[in-house]
Each structure stands twice: as C-alpha cells, then as structure tokens.
Amino acid sequence: MTLRFNDETFRGDYTYHNSAAAVRRFPFPFDQDSYMYSVNIEPHRPTRAGSVFEHRFDVDEHYVAEMQDRAITLADDPLRCQSLPHMELAGWDFLELVMVCKSEDYPDMFTLHRDGDRWHWINRPLGIDQRFTFMDTSTLPCGPLEYIGRQTQGDHALLDQREGNLWMDAGIVTSQADWSLDFNIGMNFFEWHAPVPKAHELGIFQRALKFLTNVQQGKPSRRLNWTMTVNPRLDTSPENYHKWGPEKRTITPENVGAKQYLRVELQSFYRLPRSNALVFPIRCYLISLEDLVTVPKWGRRFHRVLRDLPDELAEYKGFAVNRSMIVDYLARFDDGAETSAGIFPD
C-alpha cells in the first residue's frame, strides 16, 4: 500500500483527522477493563502486519503534517532541541539507527547509500536529498539529532548512562504531554519522574531503571503510555500552557466526542552502539472519542477504564475537570457486554 499523506494542522483550525484505516490501526493502550501503572515493557519486535508495531519507526499518513508542525514549534522556541556537548556521538548513533531502519522498512520512501563515511540520504515524502560525511557535523545543515529529529515522527530523548542511572542529556521534544526538555535537561531517571503519582511507591521506577540500563544492542523494547488532550494538538508543553490549557474549558456534552482526544504514546528503548547511550522515541498518536467508539470493544472498555480510574491519575493526566462529561459520553457505547483480551479490535 502506498501512503497518502494528510493535509492537516495540529493547531489553529485543527484539521487533523484519521482515515478509517488509521482508526483501525490505532494503538489502543488497554488490554483489560481497568488501568494502573505497571512495568508494561515488552520486546519491540515486528508485530502484526499493518499495525503501528510492524516497523521500528512507524511512518503513517500524518508524517508530513507532523514534521511541518515540528518546524513551527522549533522556529518559535529553539530550546525544544538541546544536546549537551558530550551527546554528539549519541546523536550520530541515533541518526544512523533511523536512517538504516527507515531505508530497510520503507524502501519506497527512504534510501540510504553508504560508502565508508560518505553517506547519501534520500527522504522522498519530505523532498530531501542530502550527501554528507558521517560524524562530521559541518556537512549537515544542523546537528545530527536535530537533523534526523526533523524527519522522524515522535519526540526523542537521548539518555547518557552513568553511575547506574540514565541522564536526559539531549532531546528533540515538540509533541510532549506537558513536560519540558528545557526543565528536565541534565536530570536523572528518578528526578524527571518525580511528579508522577503512585508509581514510585509501587516500585515501578526502580525496576524500570534496572531494566533500561540493561537494554542491549539489537534488542529494543517498548511500552504504551496514555493521556487525554482537548483538540488534536501535538505541542501540549508547559511552555505553551497558556495556549492550550484554556481549551479544556471549551468541552461541552455536545462537542466532547469530536473535541476530546485519547493521546497514546508508543515509547521504545534502543541501545546505541558507539556511545552506549539509550534513545527513547516517544511517538504520539491521537484519536477523537467519536472515532474511537467506532470500534465497539474500545468504546466499552474505555468507558470502564475512565469510570474506575483513581482520582490521582485523572488529576495528574490533566482531565479531571472534564472527566464526568467524558464518562457520560462513553457510557452510551457500553452495553455491559464482555470484552475480549488484548488491545486489538475484534
């Protein structure tokens, strides 16, 4: 199947939309009718043709529009991409990982020719044809992390591994669920996770860190995380809270199905070869409630999850104000029937 890229926006008039195929392949994050934080990490292996888990870096109908949105955010605020000086090597490792994966997984869209250090990269959807010298930043228009980050959906954090911990020492972050790279830069795994409720007491971060520091080359892992966003907006950053925070107040029982989105992050973890750093891609998928309930299993299950979710989680995820309206809307799609195991549609 050749992809058609949507002409759409993630701000202003919010013309973002999912095709019927995109709805079917949406990564619905709940494998049962209730939700609590857990160490939900599994191998990032190709899973289910057509699903978002088929390829290492999923490219979908939103690719071109997302990259345009990233360019707008970066132009307004260059601090959304930062790399401490010792992370340049990790940036090159990451650039290589993306170029190799995309050219192998999507040969019709991406091509990589390598002749020693002389590389030639072609990105057809974005109209890019670049010859450069690997590991020589002066041959690219910007640093390697920013260069490839502007061509890869999702945010990316590069973590340096030292003293048995991970340190957020570089990243390109323009589609985040209310956290800030500029604030977190230089922090370690426990420091940047400090605001999360309950998970510390459950011992989740301690176990997750032990797992992450042992991720091996060629054996990436993944997990899903989720939150709720009003309007299909990628840049829900603390820096721009004044732009999107007030939009939460625009939800009414009439428009909740169209304006309220479930936001799912497909997070993956890769060990990088030369730098021994970890790269953490955080890929964001958005679906409106009215599209979500077209899959009956998802409508039923999502109603039960949100109805029974602990208050602290709704508060932390920032949708407590609209929770009852959302639950009332979803209740109309829950007939009480049993739901099947797993996340995929029946």
Added chain:
Amino acid sequence: MMLRVASVEPLSPLVTKFRFVHPDGAALPLFSGGAHVVVEMPDGEMIRRNAYSLVSDPMDGSGYEIAVRREDLGRGGSLYMHTRVAEGDLLGVGAPANLFGLDLRARKHVLVAGGIGITPFIAQIRQLTRLQLPFELHYCARSRSEAAGLALLPDLPQVHVHISDEGNRMDPAEVLSGQPLGTHAYTCGPEGLVAAMADAGARLGWPEAALHSETFLAPPPGKPFRVTLARSALTLTVGPDQSLLEALEAAGVDAPWLCRGGVCGQCETAVLSCHGRIEHHDHWLDDDEKAAQTKIMPCVSRFQGQDLILDR
C-alpha cells in the same frame, strides 16, 4: 551469534588474543570502549559463559578481539579458551554490552590498568583518540615478560608503563594529583590497585562520581551445595567448579543474566528460605541486603549450610 575464530595469537606466556569474525563475512555490531562480550564454550554437559572485554577498534565491525589470561585454578572458562579453542572453530558470542563506559563529559580521562585489567582500556584509547579527547594511560605490571598489554598498546606519549620489577611502581597519588578540574579516573585491575586509587582519590578530594572502577569478577570455585527452586519444583546440586547460574541453566531453568560477574543486577533472585550462610561475591547488593540473606546473585554467589530455597 556463532562466530568463527579467525586467529589465535599468544601475547605472553599466559595471555592469548583471539579474533572472531562472522562466518559469512558480515559486519558485526559496533560498540563503545569498555564493552564486553560473553563467549559460550560447550564443555561436556554444560555451556560455560565467560565475559571478556573487547580489545579491537570499536568502530571496526570486521571482527571482535579479546585477550584471555589463562587461570589454572579458576572454573575452567579461560583454561578452555587456551587449551580447546583453535583457529576455524565456531563459538557463540553475545552482543556487546558496556558496564564500564567512559564518562564523555570529562575534561580529561585518566586510565589506570593493572595486569590483564588493561583490556577494557585498549578499545577506550581508540575511542578517545578518534574523538580527540585528552587522556593518559598508566599500565602497571609486575615484570616485562608478564606485561601482555605491551603488545596491544599504541605507541603514544600519553601511554605510561610501570614495571615494578624494574623499580618503577606507580604511585596513585602522583597520578591523580595535579590533574585538571573535571578529570575522570578509571581503574581496572586487582582489588588492591582499585582500593589504592579510591584511597588516593578520597585523600585528594576527588568527587566519588569522578572515580570509576571495573570490579568485574569471575565466579570463584567453591564447595558443592544443594539448592531448591520453588517455582520449578526442582532440587539441584551445584558442582565445585560450576556457578549457581550455570547449574540453573544446565537444569533448563529460565534465569536472566547480563554480566555474569556480579555487577549488573540482572540475575538478582529472591531467597525464600535460607538455613546457612550465603557467600555473597557480588558488587550489586548492598551490605544490609547481603546480611538479610533474602536475595542472591546466582552468577557469582554460593551457599553453605542446610538448605536454600529460591524463587525460580
């Protein structure tokens, strides 16, 4: 992956270098300086797995090289490499992992090696040279004939060799004093050297986070002991020159591992009941955890006493 032994080259009476290549000539994954691989050695009923630092160029995927010191008293892994492995053999070699990486924020890197502890630094020197980062290396050996590292080290002004037989012992305080602010020091070698460097660093007011050491352990041999695995409903005997982890693997029990040297934490196992004394040989559990006897690291630790029941 199964790799072919491309060459076997003695560096000294006790140390031999092995080069592995992909049988089809495919490129191997690159790595970072200080990384190790685990080599699998089929030995009768069991598979021995030993971790060795890579000494080849991290940016060269055409092959992996390791330098192995023969230990006649050990559990036999390195003896196996010396006596049973020849050019052309196929051996299982794991993906590179790094538990002793460079801190690339450092303004300067001071590398201190004792004996076979030189191995992680060989690849690190290549990485530092390529990144054009300032460093100096101190290599300590008892005698010139034992100093196998000499054959691996590049001829650079930053490389200093200390041979104690020639009256040229290294003085840790001298190495550490006068280094520019923001220097990191790395030590790999016998426990005494690691302790001496830590000591000198503390006296000179070095931040703890700037002093690194590789306390990599080969599992020591010991007395045989019995262990019961509650979840698998099995009771095993761990042989004298076998680790608990190897005994679990030989019995087909799924047990995680990474370093096989007591530093990564991956193999941590809960102890359900213990009448006797756990011989903790790892660097993962803290002193309180060791005293409590509720956790064990099967890759290096052993047991003596009446009975030990594990959650496996």
